[in-house]
Protein backbone atom coordinates (compact mmCIF):
# COMPACT_ATOMS: atom_id res chain seq x y z
CA UNK A 1 0.00 0.00 0.00
CA UNK A 2 2.77 2.41 1.05
CA UNK A 3 4.79 1.51 -2.01
CA UNK A 4 1.84 2.28 -4.27
CA UNK A 5 1.36 5.67 -2.64
CA UNK A 6 4.97 6.51 -3.40
CA UNK A 7 4.45 5.35 -6.98
CA UNK A 8 1.38 7.54 -7.26
CA UNK A 9 3.31 10.55 -5.97
CA UNK A 10 6.13 9.85 -8.44
CA UNK A 11 3.70 9.68 -11.32
CA UNK A 12 2.17 12.99 -10.36
CA UNK A 13 5.62 14.55 -10.04
CA UNK A 14 6.64 13.19 -13.45
CA UNK A 15 3.45 14.53 -14.92
CA UNK A 16 4.33 17.99 -13.70
CA UNK A 17 7.94 17.85 -14.92
CA UNK A 18 7.25 16.29 -18.29
CA UNK A 19 4.37 18.47 -19.14
CA UNK A 20 6.69 21.39 -19.85
CA UNK A 21 9.25 19.37 -21.86
CA UNK A 22 7.04 17.03 -23.82
CA UNK A 23 4.64 19.60 -25.11
CA UNK A 24 7.42 20.68 -27.48
CA UNK A 25 7.87 17.26 -29.04
CA UNK A 26 4.58 15.47 -28.48
CA UNK A 27 0.97 16.22 -28.10
CA UNK A 28 -0.11 16.99 -24.57
CA UNK A 29 -3.05 14.65 -24.88
CA UNK A 30 -0.79 11.64 -25.49
CA UNK A 31 1.24 12.41 -22.43
CA UNK A 32 -1.79 12.96 -20.24
CA UNK A 33 -3.31 9.67 -21.42
CA UNK A 34 -0.20 7.77 -20.44
CA UNK A 35 0.07 9.31 -17.01
CA UNK A 36 -3.65 8.88 -16.43
CA UNK A 37 -3.32 5.21 -17.30
CA UNK A 38 -0.39 4.68 -14.96
CA UNK A 39 -2.22 6.52 -12.22
CA UNK A 40 -5.44 4.56 -12.65
CA UNK A 41 -3.41 1.39 -12.70
CA UNK A 42 -1.86 2.35 -9.37
CA UNK A 43 -5.22 3.06 -7.83
CA UNK A 44 -7.39 0.23 -9.03
CA UNK A 45 -5.18 -2.79 -9.47
CA UNK A 46 -4.49 -3.38 -5.82
CA UNK A 47 -5.42 -6.78 -4.36
CA UNK A 48 -7.95 -5.03 -2.17
CA UNK A 49 -9.35 -3.31 -5.25
CA UNK A 50 -8.87 0.19 -3.91
CA UNK A 51 -6.09 2.48 -2.86
CA UNK A 52 -7.08 5.79 -1.38
CA UNK A 53 -6.00 8.61 -3.61
CA UNK A 54 -4.28 11.54 -1.97
CA UNK A 55 -6.38 13.94 -3.97
CA UNK A 56 -9.88 13.81 -5.41
CA UNK A 57 -8.62 14.25 -8.93
CA UNK A 58 -11.70 13.25 -10.91
CA UNK A 59 -9.78 13.43 -14.17
CA UNK A 60 -8.20 10.09 -13.29
CA UNK A 61 -10.96 8.46 -11.33
CA UNK A 62 -13.34 8.63 -14.30
CA UNK A 63 -11.06 6.62 -16.62
CA UNK A 64 -11.30 2.83 -16.51
CA UNK A 65 -8.73 0.25 -17.47
CA UNK A 66 -10.21 -0.69 -20.89
CA UNK A 67 -10.12 2.95 -21.85
CA UNK A 68 -6.51 3.22 -20.68
CA UNK A 69 -5.48 0.24 -22.76
CA UNK A 70 -7.20 1.65 -25.82
CA UNK A 71 -5.39 4.93 -25.29
CA UNK A 72 -2.04 3.44 -24.43
CA UNK A 73 -1.40 1.05 -27.29
CA UNK A 74 -1.28 3.76 -29.96
CA UNK A 75 0.80 5.90 -27.58
CA UNK A 76 3.38 3.18 -27.13
CA UNK A 77 3.49 2.31 -30.82
CA UNK A 78 4.01 5.83 -32.13
CA UNK A 79 7.30 7.56 -32.79
CA UNK A 80 7.34 9.16 -29.38
CA UNK A 81 8.26 5.84 -27.76
CA UNK A 82 11.97 6.71 -27.51
CA UNK A 83 11.35 10.20 -26.23
CA UNK A 84 9.05 8.88 -23.57
CA UNK A 85 11.67 6.32 -22.55
CA UNK A 86 14.07 9.11 -21.65
CA UNK A 87 11.73 10.16 -18.92
CA UNK A 88 9.99 6.98 -17.86
CA UNK A 89 12.81 4.42 -18.10
CA UNK A 90 12.04 1.12 -19.87
CA UNK A 91 8.71 1.67 -21.47
CA UNK A 92 7.02 -1.64 -22.42
CA UNK A 93 5.91 -2.27 -25.98
CA UNK A 94 2.33 -3.04 -25.06
CA UNK A 95 -0.20 -1.53 -22.68
CA UNK A 96 -0.91 -4.93 -21.16
CA UNK A 97 2.57 -5.04 -19.60
CA UNK A 98 2.12 -1.59 -18.14
CA UNK A 99 -1.32 -2.43 -16.79
CA UNK A 100 -0.02 -5.75 -15.40
CA UNK A 101 -2.67 -7.79 -17.22
CA UNK A 102 -2.25 -11.39 -15.96
CA UNK A 103 -0.81 -13.76 -18.61
CA UNK A 104 -2.70 -16.71 -17.22
CA UNK A 105 -5.52 -17.14 -14.74
CA UNK A 106 -6.73 -20.10 -12.72
CA UNK A 107 -10.11 -21.18 -14.04
CA UNK A 108 -12.52 -23.42 -12.15
CA UNK A 109 -13.67 -26.57 -13.90
CA UNK A 110 -17.44 -26.95 -13.79
CA UNK A 111 -18.66 -30.11 -15.52
CA UNK A 112 -17.75 -29.61 -19.21
CA UNK A 113 -16.94 -25.94 -18.92
CA UNK A 114 -14.69 -23.39 -17.24
CA UNK A 115 -15.63 -20.64 -14.82
CA UNK A 116 -13.84 -17.42 -13.93
CA UNK A 117 -14.96 -15.47 -10.88
CA UNK A 118 -14.35 -11.71 -11.13
CA UNK A 119 -15.87 -11.21 -7.69
CA UNK A 120 -18.92 -9.42 -6.38
CA UNK A 121 -16.90 -7.51 -3.79
CA UNK A 122 -14.39 -6.36 -6.40
CA UNK A 123 -17.19 -5.18 -8.69
CA UNK A 124 -18.93 -3.14 -5.98
CA UNK A 125 -15.58 -1.59 -4.93
CA UNK A 126 -14.91 -0.46 -8.49
CA UNK A 127 -18.41 1.01 -8.85
CA UNK A 128 -18.23 2.89 -5.53
CA UNK A 129 -14.75 4.18 -6.41
CA UNK A 130 -16.41 6.55 -8.89
CA UNK A 131 -18.20 8.35 -6.06
CA UNK A 132 -16.76 11.16 -3.95
CA UNK A 133 -16.10 10.09 -0.35
CA UNK A 134 -19.09 11.96 1.07
CA UNK A 135 -21.46 10.24 -1.40
CA UNK A 136 -20.66 6.66 -0.42
CA UNK A 137 -24.09 5.18 0.42
CA UNK A 138 -24.88 3.48 3.75
CA UNK A 139 -26.45 0.59 1.89
CA UNK A 140 -26.40 -0.78 -1.65
CA UNK A 141 -29.01 -2.88 -3.42
CA UNK A 142 -27.58 -5.15 -6.07
CA UNK A 143 -29.55 -6.43 -9.05
CA UNK A 144 -28.19 -9.57 -10.71
CA UNK A 145 -28.64 -10.86 -14.24
CA UNK A 146 -27.82 -14.36 -15.46
CA UNK A 147 -28.24 -15.27 -19.11
CA UNK A 148 -26.79 -17.44 -21.88
CA UNK A 149 -24.87 -15.86 -24.74
CA UNK A 150 -24.07 -17.95 -27.85
CA UNK A 151 -20.58 -17.05 -29.09
CA UNK A 152 -20.79 -18.36 -32.64
CA UNK A 153 -23.49 -19.53 -35.03
CA UNK A 154 -21.49 -22.58 -36.07
CA UNK A 155 -20.95 -24.18 -32.64
CA UNK A 156 -22.61 -24.58 -29.27
CA UNK A 157 -19.87 -22.54 -27.56
CA UNK A 158 -21.66 -20.36 -25.02
CA UNK A 159 -20.90 -17.78 -22.34
CA UNK A 160 -23.07 -17.64 -19.23
CA UNK A 161 -22.12 -14.37 -17.50
CA UNK A 162 -23.32 -13.33 -14.05
CA UNK A 163 -23.69 -9.53 -14.08
CA UNK A 164 -24.34 -7.14 -11.20
CA UNK A 165 -25.75 -3.62 -11.10
CA UNK A 166 -25.95 -1.28 -8.13
CA UNK A 167 -29.57 -0.13 -8.02
CA UNK A 168 -29.73 3.42 -9.38
CA UNK A 169 -26.46 3.16 -11.33
CA UNK A 170 -26.31 2.70 -15.10
CA UNK A 171 -23.23 0.59 -15.69
CA UNK A 172 -23.31 -3.13 -14.84
CA UNK A 173 -20.20 -5.04 -13.74
CA UNK A 174 -19.16 -8.68 -14.25
CA UNK A 175 -19.32 -11.04 -11.27
CA UNK A 176 -18.40 -14.29 -13.00
CA UNK A 177 -18.49 -15.95 -16.39
CA UNK A 178 -18.89 -19.57 -17.45
CA UNK A 179 -17.83 -20.91 -20.81
CA UNK A 180 -18.94 -24.27 -22.13
CA UNK A 181 -21.03 -26.03 -24.73
CA UNK A 182 -24.46 -24.94 -23.61
CA UNK A 183 -25.91 -24.26 -20.18
CA UNK A 184 -23.91 -25.24 -17.06
CA UNK A 185 -25.02 -28.70 -15.89
CA UNK A 186 -25.59 -27.73 -12.30
CA UNK A 187 -26.80 -24.32 -11.19
CA UNK A 188 -25.37 -24.76 -7.69
CA UNK A 189 -21.77 -25.33 -8.79
CA UNK A 190 -22.12 -22.48 -11.32
CA UNK A 191 -23.38 -20.00 -8.68
CA UNK A 192 -21.54 -21.32 -5.60
CA UNK A 193 -18.61 -18.83 -5.55
CA UNK A 194 -20.93 -15.89 -6.15
CA UNK A 195 -23.45 -17.01 -3.52
CA UNK A 196 -20.69 -17.65 -0.92
CA UNK A 197 -19.46 -14.10 -1.43
CA UNK A 198 -23.00 -12.65 -1.43
CA UNK A 199 -23.95 -14.44 1.82
CA UNK A 200 -20.78 -13.07 3.45
CA UNK A 201 -21.51 -9.52 2.21
CA UNK A 202 -25.14 -9.66 3.38
CA UNK A 203 -23.83 -10.63 6.82
CA UNK A 204 -20.82 -8.33 7.28
CA UNK A 205 -21.34 -5.55 4.73
CA UNK A 206 -18.49 -4.11 2.66
CA UNK A 207 -15.73 -1.86 3.97
CA UNK A 208 -15.04 0.80 1.39
CA UNK A 209 -12.69 3.72 2.15
CA UNK A 210 -13.49 3.42 5.85
CA UNK A 211 -17.27 3.22 5.38
CA UNK A 212 -19.17 0.02 6.10
CA UNK A 213 -21.73 -0.33 3.28
CA UNK A 214 -24.65 -2.70 3.90
CA UNK A 215 -25.13 -4.93 0.86
CA UNK A 216 -28.42 -6.53 -0.12
CA UNK A 217 -29.19 -8.56 -3.21
CA UNK A 218 -32.53 -7.12 -4.22
CA UNK A 219 -33.43 -8.97 -7.37
CA UNK A 220 -32.55 -11.43 -10.11
CA UNK A 221 -33.49 -10.17 -13.56
CA UNK A 222 -33.58 -13.11 -15.95
CA UNK A 223 -35.56 -14.28 -18.96
CA UNK A 224 -37.88 -17.28 -18.52
CA UNK A 225 -35.35 -20.12 -19.22
CA UNK A 226 -32.61 -18.53 -17.07
CA UNK A 227 -35.15 -17.77 -14.34
CA UNK A 228 -36.26 -21.39 -13.97
CA UNK A 229 -32.60 -22.48 -14.17
CA UNK A 230 -31.35 -20.27 -11.31
CA UNK A 231 -34.44 -20.84 -9.14
CA UNK A 232 -34.26 -24.64 -9.59
CA UNK A 233 -37.85 -24.83 -10.86
CA UNK A 234 -39.33 -26.69 -13.81
CA UNK A 235 -38.83 -25.21 -17.29
CA UNK A 236 -41.09 -22.40 -18.50
CA UNK A 237 -43.02 -24.69 -20.82
CA UNK A 238 -44.02 -27.10 -18.03
CA UNK A 239 -47.54 -27.53 -16.70
CA UNK A 240 -46.52 -26.26 -13.25
CA UNK A 241 -44.19 -23.57 -14.60
CA UNK A 242 -45.92 -20.31 -13.60
CA UNK A 243 -43.55 -18.69 -11.10
CA UNK A 244 -46.21 -16.39 -9.63
CA UNK A 245 -49.34 -18.54 -9.21
CA UNK A 246 -50.39 -22.16 -8.83
CA UNK A 247 -52.31 -22.32 -12.12
CA UNK A 248 -51.90 -25.64 -13.90
CA UNK A 249 -51.25 -25.34 -17.61
CA UNK A 250 -53.31 -27.18 -20.20
CA UNK A 251 -51.96 -28.42 -23.51
CA UNK A 252 -53.76 -26.46 -26.22
CA UNK A 253 -53.49 -27.90 -29.72
CA UNK A 254 -54.69 -25.78 -32.63
CA UNK A 255 -56.98 -27.58 -35.11
CA UNK A 256 -54.84 -29.11 -37.86
CA UNK A 257 -51.62 -28.95 -35.78
CA UNK A 258 -49.83 -31.86 -34.13
CA UNK A 259 -47.93 -29.98 -31.45
CA UNK A 260 -49.68 -27.83 -28.90
CA UNK A 261 -48.54 -25.31 -26.36
CA UNK A 262 -49.10 -24.96 -22.63
CA UNK A 263 -51.73 -22.37 -21.81
CA UNK A 264 -52.45 -20.97 -18.35
CA UNK A 265 -56.10 -20.05 -18.57
CA UNK A 266 -56.92 -19.95 -14.85
CA UNK A 267 -56.89 -16.24 -14.08
CA UNK A 268 -57.88 -16.62 -10.41
CA UNK A 269 -55.38 -19.28 -9.23
CA UNK A 270 -53.85 -18.92 -5.74
CA UNK A 271 -50.61 -16.95 -5.69
CA UNK A 272 -47.27 -18.45 -4.70
CA UNK A 273 -45.43 -16.91 -1.74
CA UNK A 274 -41.89 -17.30 -0.43
CA UNK A 275 -43.29 -19.55 2.30
CA UNK A 276 -45.19 -21.85 -0.09
CA UNK A 277 -42.05 -21.95 -2.25
CA UNK A 278 -39.69 -23.00 0.55
CA UNK A 279 -42.33 -25.42 1.94
CA UNK A 280 -42.51 -27.03 -1.53
CA UNK A 281 -46.31 -26.86 -1.52
CA UNK A 282 -46.37 -27.74 -5.23
CA UNK A 283 -43.61 -30.36 -5.54
CA UNK A 284 -44.05 -30.55 -9.32
CA UNK A 285 -42.96 -26.89 -9.59
CA UNK A 286 -39.49 -27.70 -8.19
CA UNK A 287 -36.62 -29.58 -9.78
CA UNK A 288 -33.97 -29.04 -7.11
CA UNK A 289 -32.98 -26.78 -4.24
CA UNK A 290 -31.08 -23.79 -5.62
CA UNK A 291 -28.30 -22.08 -3.65
CA UNK A 292 -30.25 -18.85 -4.25
CA UNK A 293 -32.37 -19.90 -1.28
CA UNK A 294 -29.32 -19.29 0.97
CA UNK A 295 -29.68 -15.54 0.32
CA UNK A 296 -32.01 -13.20 2.16
CA UNK A 297 -34.28 -12.84 -0.86
CA UNK A 298 -37.95 -13.53 -1.50
CA UNK A 299 -37.91 -16.37 -4.03
CA UNK A 300 -41.14 -15.09 -5.63
CA UNK A 301 -41.08 -11.30 -5.41
CA UNK A 302 -37.35 -10.78 -5.90
CA UNK A 303 -37.25 -12.74 -9.16
CA UNK A 304 -39.61 -10.63 -11.29
CA UNK A 305 -41.13 -11.59 -14.61
CA UNK A 306 -39.23 -10.43 -17.65
CA UNK A 307 -40.92 -7.37 -19.20
CA UNK A 308 -38.93 -7.42 -22.45
CA UNK A 309 -39.79 -10.98 -23.53
CA UNK A 310 -43.30 -11.15 -22.07
CA UNK A 311 -44.73 -7.74 -22.90
CA UNK A 312 -42.66 -6.21 -25.71
CA UNK A 313 -41.61 -9.24 -27.74
CA UNK A 314 -44.43 -11.40 -26.36
CA UNK A 315 -47.88 -9.81 -26.39
CA UNK A 316 -47.06 -6.70 -28.45
CA UNK A 317 -45.19 -8.79 -31.03
CA UNK A 318 -48.00 -11.37 -31.18
CA UNK A 319 -50.67 -8.71 -31.70
CA UNK A 320 -48.74 -7.07 -34.53
CA UNK A 321 -48.01 -10.38 -36.23
CA UNK A 322 -51.68 -11.30 -35.94
CA UNK A 323 -52.71 -8.04 -37.61
CA UNK A 324 -50.02 -8.05 -40.28
CA UNK A 325 -49.58 -11.70 -41.22
CA UNK A 326 -51.95 -12.38 -44.09
CA UNK A 327 -51.95 -16.12 -43.41
CA UNK A 328 -53.25 -15.89 -39.85
CA UNK A 329 -55.45 -12.78 -39.91
CA UNK A 330 -58.99 -13.03 -41.18
CA UNK A 331 -58.52 -9.99 -43.42
CA UNK A 332 -59.61 -7.55 -40.73
CA UNK A 333 -56.90 -5.18 -41.91
CA UNK A 334 -56.50 -4.53 -45.63
CA UNK A 335 -53.07 -3.99 -47.26
CA UNK A 336 -54.07 -0.32 -47.73
CA UNK A 337 -54.62 0.02 -43.98
CA UNK A 338 -51.22 -1.52 -43.27
CA UNK A 339 -49.63 0.92 -45.68
CA UNK A 340 -51.33 3.85 -43.94
CA UNK A 341 -50.08 2.65 -40.52
CA UNK A 342 -46.54 2.32 -41.93
CA UNK A 343 -46.74 5.83 -43.43
CA UNK A 344 -47.76 7.27 -40.07
CA UNK A 345 -44.92 5.44 -38.34
CA UNK A 346 -42.39 6.84 -40.80
CA UNK A 347 -43.87 10.31 -40.40
CA UNK A 348 -43.17 10.07 -36.67
CA UNK A 349 -39.44 9.68 -37.32
CA UNK A 350 -38.96 13.47 -37.28
CA UNK A 351 -40.58 13.86 -33.89
CA UNK A 352 -39.19 10.99 -31.82
CA UNK A 353 -37.15 12.26 -28.83
CA UNK A 354 -33.58 11.09 -28.34
CA UNK A 355 -34.57 8.91 -25.35
CA UNK A 356 -35.71 6.27 -27.85
CA UNK A 357 -32.73 4.36 -29.22
CA UNK A 358 -34.34 3.59 -32.61
CA UNK A 359 -36.63 5.49 -34.95
CA UNK A 360 -39.96 3.94 -35.99
CA UNK A 361 -39.95 2.01 -39.27
CA UNK A 362 -42.44 0.45 -41.65
CA UNK A 363 -44.50 -2.63 -40.73
CA UNK A 364 -43.06 -4.31 -43.85
CA UNK A 365 -39.89 -4.78 -41.76
CA UNK A 366 -41.76 -6.16 -38.74
CA UNK A 367 -39.82 -9.44 -38.74
CA UNK A 368 -36.64 -7.42 -38.09
CA UNK A 369 -38.07 -5.18 -35.36
CA UNK A 370 -36.09 -5.21 -32.11
CA UNK A 371 -37.65 -5.33 -28.64
CA UNK A 372 -37.08 -1.60 -28.23
CA UNK A 373 -39.12 -0.90 -31.39
CA UNK A 374 -41.95 -3.10 -30.14
CA UNK A 375 -41.85 -1.23 -26.83
CA UNK A 376 -41.99 2.05 -28.70
CA UNK A 377 -45.12 0.85 -30.52
CA UNK A 378 -46.79 0.59 -27.12
CA UNK A 379 -46.38 4.40 -26.92
CA UNK A 380 -47.13 5.29 -30.55
CA UNK A 381 -49.80 2.63 -31.24
CA UNK A 382 -52.83 4.61 -30.01
CA UNK A 383 -51.95 7.42 -32.47
CA UNK A 384 -50.88 5.49 -35.53
CA UNK A 385 -53.73 2.96 -35.27
CA UNK A 386 -56.54 5.45 -34.54
CA UNK A 387 -59.23 5.50 -37.23
CA UNK A 388 -57.52 2.67 -39.15
CA UNK A 389 -57.69 -0.43 -36.98
CA UNK A 390 -61.31 -1.69 -36.72
CA UNK A 391 -62.85 -0.48 -33.50
CA UNK A 392 -62.99 -3.84 -31.58
CA UNK A 393 -59.29 -4.45 -32.36
CA UNK A 394 -58.40 -0.86 -31.46
CA UNK A 395 -60.22 -1.03 -28.12
CA UNK A 396 -58.60 -4.37 -27.40
CA UNK A 397 -55.17 -2.82 -28.03
CA UNK A 398 -56.03 0.19 -25.84
CA UNK A 399 -56.77 -2.15 -22.90
CA UNK A 400 -53.24 -3.49 -23.24
CA UNK A 401 -51.70 -0.05 -23.78
CA UNK A 402 -53.37 1.51 -20.72
CA UNK A 403 -52.67 -1.47 -18.44
CA UNK A 404 -48.95 -1.56 -19.32
CA UNK A 405 -48.65 2.23 -19.14
CA UNK A 406 -50.02 2.14 -15.58
CA UNK A 407 -47.95 -0.87 -14.55
CA UNK A 408 -44.76 0.87 -15.74
CA UNK A 409 -45.49 3.94 -13.63
CA UNK A 410 -44.21 3.89 -10.06
CA UNK A 411 -47.24 5.56 -8.37
CA UNK A 412 -49.96 4.31 -10.76
CA UNK A 413 -48.95 0.64 -10.57
CA UNK A 414 -50.02 0.69 -6.92
CA UNK A 415 -53.09 2.95 -7.07
CA UNK A 416 -54.53 1.36 -10.26
CA UNK A 417 -53.43 -2.22 -9.78
CA UNK A 418 -56.94 -3.72 -9.72
CA UNK A 419 -57.97 -1.71 -12.77
CA UNK A 420 -54.91 -3.06 -14.66
CA UNK A 421 -55.86 -6.58 -13.68
CA UNK A 422 -59.36 -6.08 -15.07
CA UNK A 423 -57.96 -4.72 -18.32
CA UNK A 424 -55.45 -7.55 -18.70
CA UNK A 425 -58.10 -10.16 -17.96
CA UNK A 426 -59.95 -8.94 -21.05
CA UNK A 427 -56.93 -9.53 -23.32
CA UNK A 428 -57.04 -13.30 -23.76
CA UNK A 429 -60.71 -13.03 -24.85
CA UNK A 430 -61.95 -12.71 -28.38
CA UNK A 431 -60.64 -9.52 -29.96
CA UNK A 432 -63.50 -9.31 -32.42
CA UNK A 433 -66.11 -9.09 -29.69
CA UNK A 434 -64.09 -6.70 -27.53
CA UNK A 435 -66.10 -3.54 -27.05
CA UNK A 436 -64.64 -2.31 -23.79
CA UNK A 437 -64.20 1.43 -23.75
CA UNK A 438 -61.51 3.13 -21.74
CA UNK A 439 -62.98 5.79 -19.51
Ligand SMILES: [Zn+2]
Nearest residue numbers: 242244245247
Ligand atom coordinates in the same frame (compact mmCIF):
# COMPACT_ATOMS: atom_id res chain seq x y z
ZN1 LIG B 1 -49.63 -17.60 -13.02
